[in-house]
Amino acid sequence: MSGTAYVIGTFDTKAEELRYVAGLLRAAGLPVVTVDVGTKTPAADADVGARAVAACHPQGLDAVLKAGDRGAAVTAMTAALLRFMASRQDVGGIIGLGGSGGTSIIAPAMREQPIGLPKLMVSTLAAGDVSAFVGVHDITMMYPVTDIAGLNRLSRVILANAAHALAGMMTRQVPVSADSRPALGLSMFGVTTPCIQQLTARLGSDYECQVFHANGAGGRSLEAIAAAGLLQGMVDMTTTEAADHLLGGVCTAGPDRFDVVARTGIPWIGSCGALDMVNFWAPDTIPERYRGRLFHAHNANVTLMRTTAAELERIAAWISTKLNASPGPVRLLLPEGGVSALDAPGQIFHDPAADAALFAAFQRHFLQTETHRLISLPHHINDEAFVAAVEGEVRRLIPA
Incomplete structure (x- = not known):
């Protein structure tokens, strides 16, 4: 006591x-x-x-x-x-x-x-x-x-x-843990779960992996933990909350998302996971301005809307501005094969042209320096090859 x-x-x-x-x-x-x-x-x-x-x-x-x-x-x-x-x-x-x-x-x-x-x-x-x-x-x-x-x-x-x-x-005392592994905060959505599961399997022996659901509250929680100094790095693979914030979705983490990276300089390795979608509740909650768009019923209470090329350009510019302000190391990995499970060949949100606009916008707005690198890969975000590349960047920036 x-x-x-x-x-x-x-x-x-x-x-x-x-x-x-x-x-x-x-x-x-x-x-x-x-x-x-x-x-x-x-x-x-x-x-x-x-x-x-x-x-x-x-x-x-x-x-x-x-x-x-x-x-x-x-x-x-x-x-x-x-x-x-x-x-x-x-x-x-x-x-x-x-x-x-x-x-x-x-x-x-x-x-x-x-x-x-x-x-x-x-x-x-x-x-x-x-x-x-x-x-x-x-x-x-x-x-x-x-x-x-x-x-x-x-x-x-x-x-x-x-x-x-x-x-x-x-x-009652919390059991003392002798765990000395660096702590990582990872962001995940259902459509990026395979990516995060592979990462935690690959990194788990050397890093403590704390996974946060990118549903608004999850992103805020991830950043609160980082701000408290309880993480040694962020593996922010699922940045979909930016889309919800800018386009009026229900899974927004607010205007401060990514600001902790600039405030603390915490090592950030991330991607554009699930930026192909904006989240709404049941169909009758969708704003009138979006009627006629491409939607996918995730379940009875959650409806997903496919983002357009113009929207993705705006989102990429917003995220890039936030990350550019970081004094610490940043690695932004772009999965050119698709950004979510729904954005793959044969899936409802597969839209290579919209994705190309997203990646091109990151190329324009993300400022590369000695410590800030943009890495384009010809893989889907859930592919083993993409996960292996993320693992490599984590191990380079945050030694175990």
């Missing part, structure tokens, strides 16, 4: 539940600090009162407690808690209790904590889409079933489970 359990919530509305959770954690042998982030009536018995937290706001205490309306106060308290938690040196784990307001205040502070530090948010919003609160961080969300509005026979059980879960995370 190391560090203190921080129990955070709005004591003006949830004091009874917060005291209950804190008591269970203390009974489990953990040091505990309770933190009040209420914006109405400050609690008298929290270890750290709302006024002390609010005083951490860049504009001072009044920016929170005299914010005017509730929305402004919640937003200000969110900023204050971020600064407060960043100042603490003893954080061993965090548990928060909240509805929409409390979750909005507490989750951002959790996201700023290191990956691996236990974080558990008991939230009435946890039964819905929690991506806005979790982001790409290891926050455990627990749905309380009842509202967090007083203790009862059901809430006591659920809150006890939450408290004991945090206690378990804090007191």
